[in-house]
Amino acid sequence: MPAVHIHNTLTGELAEIKPIAGAAGPVTFYTCGPTVYDDAHIGNFRSFLNADILRRTIELTGTPVRHVMNITDVGHMTDDTNADGGGEDKMAVAGRRLIEAKKSGKIHADVAIDANDPMAIADFYANRFLEDARLLGLKVAIEAQSDPSLMPRPTKWISQMLDMIKQLIERGHAYVASDGAVYFNVKSFADYGELSGNTLENLREGEGGRISAQHQAVKKNPGDFMLWKPDPHHVLKWDSPYGAGYPGWHLECSAMAAGLLGAEIDIHSGGEDNIFPHHECEIAQSRCAHNKPSFARLWFHTRHLIVEGEKMSKSKGNFFTARDLFAKGVTPAALRLEITRTHYRTNANFTMQGLADCQRMIDRWSRVAEALQAKVSASGGAQNSAYANSASTTSANSKPNHGAPAGPFEIALPRFTQALCEDLNMARAIAVLNEAVAVEDNSACAHREVAALHKMDSVLGVLERNKRVAASGDGDFEAKVNALIEVRAAARRNKDFAASDRARDELVSLGVQIKDGAAGTTWTRAVRG
RNA sequence: GGCCGAGUACCCAAGUGGCCUAAGGGAACGGAUUGCAAAUCCGUGAUUCGUGGGUUCAAAUCCCACCUCGGCCUCCA
Structure with a gap:
């Protein structure tokens, strides 16, 4: 099996994935998941699904993956001018929006939810996210149905975050400022900036216009970031040695990744906007708290999605959630392919035309899969659905013809795998599959052909999702x-x-x-x- | 100001020094099929790779300059 090579944001180079746990794996993989005070949009899903394509590619090469993705239910403020905490909790705003949505009929009035309860709002949107994610074949969301620990919520990890803060203060990497908040001292970590290339000298203080002078005054360095914010009036708050309040927004991923995967992990992923400050800060916290030479060995970042050539925004009317598109009759398979088929390190242009293109390809693959499955059934083989996963095609009553020459799909499989192993070259992998589809070959063994096709689909994940999502009415x-x-x-x-x-x-x-x-x-x- | 990406046919998009007179898909066009369509199947399709220079026997691929677009610089996938 070829090894998977991926561009590492940390080094700027292609790196081979070699599990810390040893060749047999598993690869430990942490993905920064959604915040749940609104429905996830297709741009969010592009980064989650690219992570999914990566984990499925690693699995295709025979290495198991332990993939964790958080669902953030705490700690995000609306007040843009004050990124050091304060402002209004986004959950509270989401609650008001929910009440509005019920009134205007955008959400069924019978949805039982207390809009004044932040945890109820988080659960409401988390469940909607999980529905969308499962429809789109996000494997970690499917696995989380039987093992919820794979999709942790920060509100359950406050004590671990406080432990980390304690460690950081003891090791001299964090301090309690005069305003009572705990900050990480960026000057205490020499490698700060290694991921983003934003050296402390080059960071222009306040360039984003979101830092308040008031908070800057109490910090040791302008780049110091918050670990704990005491605020007895906040909607969500927990007791701590630094007063009742809430954790800094970078801390959750550090704490949960360490708790579920280890102090050092193989892969960490997110959208490109996470590179700085979020992931930079995670590295600083994690390495300093755990005293390790690295946090994640490989950083995998997906570039943003644009829509019809333009930046996606609500005001331009080109803002889509997955469920918006499902309601228009878009199949999950087509959406999944459209937003993952463009290389993850280039901006993908989502178009309705592209969605239609993908649907045609998937329909053709489905027809071929069904035809092959019919041949298998006709030869007295397994009565499995064409959509069953590849493992089932080798069940006891199937009769592969080992003497038959390799068919187009069997020949395509290693080339398909190779393309994905080279920094997830989806376009080439898809081309390999399309070329195989175009070949007419009746001498090949249908059992082996259908197995090879489903092996390819184990990464693409479209054959079993090629149906409309049923709607009421x-x-x-x-x-x-x-x-x-x-x-x-x-x-x-x-x-x-x-x-x-x-x-x-x-x-x-x-x-x-x-x-x-x-x-x-x-x-x-x-x-x- | 700093850091990081991208510009390939009508659209999406591979290819990153010779096998490129540039993969694959869609649209379009021609044919088969159809009552006519749709769907399906077959075929056609860039001498050219943002612009201008340069390096080289050889460049879409390397170098320089410029233009355009996108991301980050403490909300953001």
Whole structure:
């Protein structure tokens, strides 16, 4: 098996993934997950899904991965002018927004949620996130159903964070300032800036316009960042030796990564905007608290997604959440492919056209998978669904023909794997698969072919997700469509083509696309931009 | 001001010194199929890689300058 090589933000070079635990693994992998005071948008999902593609690629090469992704339910303030704490908790704002949404009917009024309870709001959005994530095939979210510890919440890790603060103060890396807050002293850590290249000298104080003079005055260095903020009035607060308050927002990942994966881990991922300050600060805290030469060996960062050539923003109307798109009839498979097929280190341009392109590719792969599976069934093999994972295709009653020559998919698999191993070259991997799809070969062993195809899909993760997400009201809609299709069929039997075309036009105006096949007419809901 | 990416056909997007007269997908066009469509299948498709210089026997790929776009510089995937 080829080794996986990935660009390491820390060194700027391609690095081979060699598990700290030894060749047998597992690779320890921590991903900075979502904050849950609103629905995640497709840009968020691009970075989560790229992490998913990476972990699946490592698994494809035979190395197990222990992947942890947090769900942040604490510690984020709205007050832009004051990044050192204070302002309003975003959960409180989210609560007000929820009340508004209920009033305006954007959310079903029967959603039972106390908008004044920050934890209820966090749970509400966390559950919506998990729904979207599972539909999109984010493996860690699927695994977390049986092992919730894989998706930890910072509110359950406060004591570990306080332990880290204690360590940092004892080792001389942190101090309690005159305003009562605990700060990390960036000058105490020589490597501060190693990840982002933002040396302390080059950081322009207040360039982002989010630092208040008041807080700067009590800090030893302008770059010092908060570890604990005493604030007895805050909506979420915990007791601590520094007064009741809440933790700094960088601390959670350091504490949870160490607690669940170890003081040193193999891979840490996030969006490019996390590089500084978040990940820089995590490195400083973790290395200083645990006295280790490194925190994560490899830093994996996904660049931002733009939409139709423009930065995604609510005001431009090009802001999409996954569920927005599912409601338009976009399949999870198409969305997953569209936002992961562009190399993770370039800005991806999300377009409705691109979504349609992906859907066509996936439909073709699905047809081929089904045809292969039909051959397997016909030869008395396993009666597994075409969507079953590759392991099941080698079940006891399948009969692979070991004498048959390697077919196009079996030949493609190592090339596909190689492409992904070279810094996740998705475009080339997809091209390899498409080339295999175009080859007609009836002499190959269908069992082995279907296994190879599903092996490739174990990374792409699209075949089992190529169906629309059902929405409420679908039943009535379906009945209406089926009635129109019957009207059209009757008209066609009578050769009344004017009438049949009228029925078809009506279906089209309902957003339905029909296909006349050998087994009658089938339909799909067209995706509307 | 500092740091970091990107500009390849109508669109998305590989390729990073010779196998490139540039992969793959979509759109478009032509053909098969169809009552007509849609879907499907087959075929066609950049002598050229943001602009201008340079290095080299050889450049989309290396160097320099410039233009354009995006990210970060203590909310952000």
